Amino acid sequence: MPRELSPEFRRKVLDLLRAGRAVQQIAEDLQISDQTIYNWRRQDRIDPGLVAGVTSTDHRRHT
Template identity: 65%
Template sequence: MPRSYPPEFRRKVLDLVKAGRPVRQVAEDLHMPSQTIYVWLRQDRIDSGLEPGLTSADQAELVAARRRIAELETELAVIRRAVELVREAVPPKGASRPSR
């Protein structure tokens, strides 16, 4: 399972690399995968507008939107099931009247 690092830690790691320290050395010193630092560097370039891609803010917004969509779909399924149950329990209006 991927490990989550606090944003302050990420910023400090990126500052070390931008100051000229080799990624491999920073990764060894901090006992973390160098690939993680490369991913952070790429995302930093995207967030800075230097590289095309989905910014961190856009990614967070997309995750929140997908979560909200899932909640709404669940609510809709519950409401649809409730309507089905009501239709089964209550006969349609006028069903007991004789037709003319």
């Protein structure tokens, strides 16, 4: 079963990406999957409207 990761942890990962760290290195260092990081990065671009997709707010309304 997947473990629940905090919003603070997610923010830390996204900050590392913005600082220029490679996805593979972050995944290895923090022991999370690279796919999780890619998903978080994509959602981080969707929420402010930078790319098309369902926002986090809309997703929560429909679940």
